[in-house]
Amino acid sequence: MDLHPGDVVQIDTLLAGIPGMTGVHLIRAERPALIDCGTQTSTAVVAGALTEAGIGADDLAWIVLTHVHLDHCGAAGDLARMFPRAQVVVHPRGARHLADPTRLVAGTHALFGRLAPAIGGLTAIPVERIVEAGEGHVVPLGGGRAVRTVWAPGHARHQMALLDEGEGIMFAADAVGLQLGGGEIYPSIPPPEYDVDAAVNTLDRLEALRPTRLYVSHYGPVADPGEAIDLGRRAQRTIGEAARASHTAAPGDSEALARAVDTAWPSDAATRTPEALTRWMAFKWLDNNVLGLQGMVERESAVP
Numbered sequence: 499m500d501l502h503p504g505d506v507v508q509i510d511t512l513l514a515g516i517p518g519m520t521g522v523h524l525i526r527a528e529r530p531a532l533i534d535c536g537t538q539t540s541t542a543v544v545a546g547a548l549t550e551a552g553i554g555a556d557d558l559a560w561i562v563l564t565h566v567h568l569d570h571c572g573a574a575g576d577l578a579r580m581f582p583r584a585q586v587v588v589h590p591r592g593a594r595h596l597a598d599p600t601r602l603v604a605g606t607h608a609l610f611g612r613l614a615p616a617i618g619g620l621t622a623i624p625v626e627r628i629v630e631a632g633e634g635h636v637v638p639l640g641g642g643r644a645v646r647t648v649w650a651p652g653h654a655r656h657q658m659a660l661l662d663e664g665e666g667i668m669f670a671a672d673a674v675g676l677q678l679g680g681g682e683i684y685p686s687i688p689p690p691e692y693d694v695d696a697a698v699n700t701l702d703r704l705e706a707l708r709p710t711r712l713y714v715s716h717y718g719p720v721a722d723p724g725e726a727i728d729l730g731r732r733a734q735r736t737i738g739e740a741a742r743a744s745h746t747a748a749p750g751d752s753e754a755l756a757r758a759v760d761t762a763w764p765s766d767a768a769t770r771t772p773e774a775l776t777r778w779m780a781f782k783w784l785d786n787n788v789l790g791l792q793g794m795v796e797r798e799s800a801v802p
C-alpha cells in the first residue's frame with residue numbers, strides 16, 4: 499500500500515509477479531472508489547490491499563473502470579462479488595463486455611497466446627451492478643468530493659480518464675502512454691481500435707483540464723503532467739504519421755512499418771534501463787504497438 503496526496507492509495511497489482519507494471523488506485527473517501535482492478539490473476543493482491551487500507555466488504559462504493567482491457571478490468575467481476583455493494587462504472591461501449599465477457603476474453607487470449615494464463619479472464623458482472631457513464635458523468639464520493647469521467651478515445655474507443663476536480667488529480671489510464679522502470683513516456687497502441695487522431699484530440703482535451711497530478715496505469719504518477727501529455731501527444735502524432743507513410747510506400751509490410759516508426763520516434767528512451775526493457779517485453783507491448791498501427795492504417799485505407 500502506497501498512500502499519495504488526496505488520500506489516493508496506489509496499489510501495485512504485481513502483474514505476472516512483476517512490480518511496477520500495472521497500478522490501480524483507491525480513493526479513500528466517504529464512498530470509496532477503486533479506479534481500475536488489474537487482471538483477474540491480481541484479484542487477491544488488490545483485495546488484500548483494499549483490506550489493508552481499511553475497506554471492508556460492505557464499504558467499497560464504486561469500481562470505476564477506465565476501459566475494458568483485461569489488465570484494467572479483469573478482476574472486476576471477482577471484486578464485485580467480494581465487495582457486494584460496489585457499483586461498476588464503465589463507458590457505454592464497454593458495458594456489454596462486462597455482462598458477457600466471452601468475446602473480450604477470447605480476443606485477448608488470441609492476442610497474447612502463451613501469456614494468456616498470466617492475464618486470466620473476467621467473471622461476468624450482473625447488469626444491475628453496471629453503471630454506464632456518459633461524458634462528464636459524476637461519481638459522488640461523499641463529503642462534496644467526486645470524480646468526473648472524461649471520455650478519452652484513442653487507445654481504445656471505450657477509454658475514459660477520471661478527474662478528481664477538487665484535488666486536480668487525473669487518472670489518465672493509457673491515454674498519455676506508459677512509463678515503465680525508469681523509462682520515458684511512450685505510447686501504448688494496441689489492436690484492434692487504436693486511432694491516432696482520436697488519441698491526439700483526447701490529449702488536447704486532457705491538457706486543457708490542467709491536472710496538477712496525473713497517473714498513468716503503467717505506472718504511477720508522472721513528474722510533470724503538462725510535459726507528459728505533450729510528450730505523449732508528440733510521440734503519437736509522429737508515430738501515427740510514420741505508420742501511414744510506411745503503409746502508403748509498402749502496404750501490408752509490418753516489418754517496414756515497425757522500422758519506420760522506430761526511426762521516427764525511437765523507443766530507446768522508453769526502454770533505456772533493464773527494468774524498463776523487462777516490463778515492455780513481458781507482455782509484448784512493443785510488438786502489440788505494431789499490430790495496433792498496422793490495424794489502424796489498414797482500416798483507414800479500407801475507407802472508400
Ligand SMILES: [Zn+2]
Nearest residue numbers: 567569672715
Ligand atoms: Zn493498460
